[in-house]
Amino acid sequence: MSSRAGVGAADVRMRGFAERKDVEEVLALLREGSCALDQESVSLASCAGRVLASEIASPVDVPAFERAAMDGYALRGEDTFGASAYDPVTLQLIGESMPGRPYPGEVSPGQAVRIMTGAPIPLGADSVVVVEVCREIDGAVELTEAVSPRKNVGSVGEDIRRAETVLEAGRRIRPQDVGLLASIGVASVPCVRRPRVELLITGDELLPAGSKPEGACIVDSNSPVLQALVDRDGGVQVGSRILPDRMPDLRDAMTVCDADVLLISGGSSVGKEDYAPGLVEELGTLLFHGVSMRPSSPAGGGRLGETRVFLLPGNPVSCLCAYEFFAGPTLRALGGRSRSWPHRRRSATLARKISSQIGRTDYVRVAFDGDRVLPLAISGAAILSSTVRAAGAVIVPRGLEGLAEGEVVEVFLYDDEDAPLL
16 A cells, blocks of 8 residues: 555644644545445345436336226227216126226227226227216116216326336435336346445543443443444444554554445544554555644544545544544445535524634534524534534634624534424
8 A cells, every 4th residue: 555645744643733724625635536336236125215326217118008097987988979967878888997907808889898997998998987977787887978088098108118217327216216116127226335334433441332431431422423424324334443542453453444434533633642644644645634623623534545534533523523524425425425414404593603713614513592593612522412402513614703693604404303492
């Protein structure tokens, strides 16, 4: 693997960042080479939610036969001309056509076949008269309303035509799409392969999720959050480990990783035991380390061969923020999805000003107070509960010193439902 570095070979541990990249610059770096992965065949039963790798054309007409659009009687339309309540027309009833059990014979002039919705139109018939205007009497059917030829008859290919493109490449398959694919006889579906993601969580102080905090140790909360985000963005988690703050352990784990994306939480800053950036630079290519944003300024990323690596700060809010800005868009792009954030957006009036500084992008957690939005915190990257109390986040662009009270802002909502009140 290459040993060249994207930001120079300086060791920033215990020295701090000499410079930080702008968010827009990092996003431009990440767009390069983040095209969709190869395709794989997925069973019809498992394809919902996946991204279609190539277009699908129908091999058949749907329906493949003329069918009744109403319950009633199949007949020749011209036999009904002149029928009325005062002068009904009577036709010989010769049988019935049911869905999956068509009438085997032919309808001749003066004859009719009882028919149900969806059943094949018998040979010789060209229309269906609805049951409400008919009455069966001793082997005959009396009708009081005329119908024109082709009335209440569904045509061959009325739903889907043979060779018609029914789904385009890049579409995320919905439940109704699965039904359509089933209707044209598709058994397996070409889908973009879901990115394989490995998690490495570093820290001597960490206990596995599900444990109770004790002594000077804390429970790992980042891996459950990241697992949920990876699932949301269409990835497949192939491994998750907690590692001590030891360079050899982290190096070994990075060396054997063969996932499409490696998420490393912790060890990304400028502390004595923050080894991850240097190891990425040593083993592959470090594209960026240090970003002009709050929180998540120690975020970084690069490549280890074909594996995309993201260095996510250990503080929970910073970890979430760095994933949303950098890892999430890349993961979605690899899986054939849009790089855009998968959040509903809502405009609201700011109830209190947000201070920032030019040259820095801020990710501000907010809650709704009636129709207005209130910033909960602009610091405290370890306060995970602030994201739970928040309805979403407001992004302050790097070109602004902040946002004024009363300004209309765009809120990225955490939930699909209506935003909760404060």
